Amino acid sequence: MKTKHLKTNTIGAMFNQLKCNFGGSVVKDSKEYILEMNNEIGEGRIQGTALAGGISYIDFDMTFSEDIALSINIPNKSPIYFAYCSAGSMGHSFGVDGAKSELERFQTGIIASPSGDENVLYFKKDERLKVAIITVQTTKQAQNSKKEGLKGKLYKTFFKDDSLNNFVYVGSQNLQIAEKVQQINAIKQEGLVKTLLLQGLVHVILALEIEQHSKDSKNNEFQLGSLTIREMKAIKEASTYVNDNFDTQISISQLCSEFGISPSKLQEGFKLMHGRTVTDHLRTVRVRKAENYLKNTDMNISEVVYSIGFSSRSYFSKIFKESYNCSPSEYKMAQRELSISA
Structure with a gap:
């Protein structure tokens, strides 16, 4: 050594x-x-x-x-x-x-x-x-x-x-x-x-x-849930996969099969890592990506919806407003006005 x-x-x-x-x-x-x-x-x-x-x-x-x-x-x-x-x-x-x-x-x-x-x-x-x-x-x-x-x-x-x-x-x-x-x-x-x-x-x-x-x-015996090191590695890899493939259709069963982990362990790991279920985390990732597209590209609302893997514009508008307290069209308009004033 x-x-x-x-x-x-x-x-x-x-x-x-x-x-x-x-x-x-x-x-x-x-x-x-x-x-x-x-x-x-x-x-x-x-x-x-x-x-x-x-x-x-x-x-x-x-x-x-x-x-x-x-x-x-x-x-x-x-x-x-x-x-x-x-x-x-x-x-x-x-x-x-x-x-x-x-x-x-x-x-x-x-x-x-x-x-x-x-x-x-x-x-x-x-x-x-x-x-x-x-x-x-x-x-x-x-x-x-x-x-x-x-x-x-x-x-x-x-x-x-x-x-x-x-x-x-x-x-x-x-x-x-x-x-x-x-x-x-x-x-x-x-x-x-x-x-x-x-x-x-x-x-x-x-x-x-x-x-x-x-x-x-x-508590000297405290452990982070009941996950093993192998399961924690699988959770981290599944999380990275969700972040990289947010624009595709992702299911719980698909992630479990891909990363060799049970549904209950998958959900436990995502709650520990992100504080959210798998479905909620995927939705959060998509909304954040949509916000970035609305701010930094010329895509219209329908194009943004398609680009993040959603099929319903009304559903997208609903969850976007829950996150940003305004509709996607209002957000897009505000970005344009800021760009003009700058």
């Missing part, structure tokens, strides 16, 4: 060190850094962005050619790491001799470490890894500030009684976070707009991770 080292708290310096450790090339686009590599160490990319409030977001999409240990030591800081694994698995220990914990697919993880303590991440050989890591730099001063914000609240939650003990938590599987990570990966905008969208989704992920930790703390 090869051990690599990171000793910095700035994202630019971090990517320079990653390049020195792993090779490849680094590209900077606005506030985002991307390390692309395809060499004897591994293949894939690592992306990272510094966000407001001492928060950074790092996304690993890598397949390493050998077992790797990445030692992280950030001086003069008390970082809290929030991790989510979308594919593969990742190990962690405090120091190379510390007890090792494992973050599996769809699991949440929270690591809190006092200043100067070493965190070691372990990546397996020949296993595709997709893991998102949110780092929040906390300080005791933030907790004691009259304007206690996110940093102070996190410090108070995970560094209890001023003891500054190491803390690691590996939680239950969570499909809602998988959806948010997927939304981050689907962001097409650039520059400031991308940063703002990323920051919003990162805050949602933080909230979901903390919520999961709170639920698990109340």
Whole structure:
């Protein structure tokens, strides 16, 4: 196993060190850094962005050619790491001799470490890894500030009684976070707009991770429904299929057959991931696509209805109004007036 080292708290310096450790090339686009590599160490990319409030977001999409240990030591800081694994698995220990914990697919993880303590991440050989890591730099001063914000609240939650003990938590599987990570990966905008969208989704992920930790703390045997890892993978794939094929006729039986899952498990998974049944989610996806067509294309209402897989214009108008509080024709007219005034 090869051990690599990171000793910095700035994202630019971090990517320079990653390049020195792993090779490849680094590209900077606005506030985002991307390390692309395809060499004897591994293949894939690592992306990272510094966000407001001492928060950074790092996304690993890598397949390493050998077992790797990445030692992280950030001086003069008390970082809290929030991790989510979308594919593969990742190990962690405090120091190379510390007890090792494992973050599996769809699991949440929270690591809190006092200043100067070493965190070691372990990546397996020949296993595709997709893991998102949110780092929040906390300080005791933030907790004691009259304007206690996110940093102070996190410090108070995970560094209890001023003891500054190491803390690691590996939680239950969570499909809602998988959806948010997927939304981050689907962001097409650039520059400031991308940063703002990323920051919003990162805050949602933080909230979901903390919520999961709170639920698990109340019941150590708490699991996210009765779904297995295989079933959760099938739910995620079925959800992606619905998003990509919203304009076709999709049935529950078709999805069950395609992804090898029972109707009850399919419905349970969609409620966990989206808060809606399969039918309600498909309808929501279609209405959102219709809104985009009305705003950004010259298609008329009938063309939009056909393009999203509906056959009834009156039914489409009804559910569109329920979502946007106006009819499709009123929405289309408003977009035209905005375009003319601009």
